[in-house]
Structure formats: structure tokens, C-alpha cells
Amino acid sequence: xxxxxxxxETCTIRIHLFGPLEVERxxxxxxxxxxxxxxxxxxxxxxxxxxRLLSMPGRRASRGILQEDIWPDVSLELADKYLYEAIYxxxxxxxxxxxxxxxxxxxxxxxxxxxxxxxxxxxxLKNVExxxxxxxxxxxxxxxxxxxxxCGG
Numbered sequence: 001x002x003x004x005x006x007x008x009e010t011c012t013i014r015i016h017l018f019g020p021l022e023v024e025r026x027x028x029x030x031x032x033x034x035x036x037x038x039x040x041x042x043x044x045x046x047x048x049x050x051x052r053l054l055s056m057p058g059r060r061a062s063r064g065i066l067q068e069d070i071w072p073d074v075s076l077e078l079a080d081k082y083l084y085e086a087i088y089x090x091x092x093x094x095x096x097x098x099x100x101x102x103x104x105x106x107x108x109x110x111x112x113x114x115x116x117x118x119x120x121x122x123x124x125l126k127n128v129e130x131x132x133x134x135x136x137x138x139x140x141x142x143x144x145x146x147x148x149x150x151c152g153g
Contacts, residue, residue, distance in 0.1 A: 014114075017055075046090050087101070
């Protein structure tokens with residue numbers, strides 16, 4: 001049974017979705033440094049698109065889905081402009097190689113490159129399910145999953 005929540009040794013970006021969105025980059029000494037708010041631009045479009053992509057199956061979504069979900073009351077032309085700017089900003093903030101575009105599909109790199117607390121928690125809970133909720137082996141997994149969900153409170 002896999003217990004790992006992605007490869008902590010190989011990921012370059014760490015994202016916390018539980019609580020306020022926090023995005024960190026691994027620095028050469030191996031520690032983590034927050035990506036400052038200025039990197040996300042003036043608006044919140046880039047952060048909204050990033051969160052939406054992270055919540056989609058396979059971390060991928062079509063241009064149309066992103067436009068409809070994030071800018072439902074905006075003209076298609078304006079939504080297209082906002083999405084283009086948001087993807088450009090995300091690439092600048094986390095790294096061009098971590099965001100791919102294939103046709104009208106945008107995708108983010110997997111957990112080995114972009115670690116996300118929600119994905120780790122989900123994997124731990126699936127492992128608990130496989131072990132049985134009441135087994136002694138499940139307790140450390142539940143405790144670890146809970147640690148990702150506790151947002152300072």
C-alpha cells in the first residue's frame with residue numbers, strides 16, 4: 001500500500017489549500033519560501049485559476065470550463081483575456097514547465113512536482129479506507145491527515 005503523499009524530495013512547489021491559499025517554492029538549501037503576493041499580480045484571477053485547476057480531476061481543465069466557472073457573467077472575449085493573463089501569471093509565479101497547454105486544455109504538473117495538502121490528505125484517507133477505519137494501523141494515517149486539515153485552529 002502506498003502511504004507517500006507525493007515525493008517531498010522532488011517537488012519544487014508546495015501548496016496549502018486548507019485555510020488561506022499558501023504557495024511555496026523550494027529554495028536551493030531545501031527549505032521553503034512563500035511566493036509573495038506581488039507575484040500573483042494585481043487581481044486574484046491567477047490564484048482563482050490555480051485553485052480551480054488543482055481541484056479538477058487530473059489537475060486539468062478546458063478553457064471553456066475555466067471561463068464558465070470563474071467568469072460566468074463576463075463576455076467570452078473578456079473571459080478569454082482574463083484566462084490568458086491568469087495562466088501567464090501562474091507560469092511566472094510557479095514555473096513555466098509546471099503548467100502545460102494542449103489545445104484548449106490547461107494542466108498542472110502532478111504531486112511529484114507540485115505537492116498539495118488536499119491531495120496528500122485524500123491519499124491518506126484512501127489508505128485508511130483500505131486498512132479499515134478501526135485498525136490500529138489507520139490511526140497514524142488519520143492523525144497525519146488531520147494535521148493537514150488543522151488550519152491554525
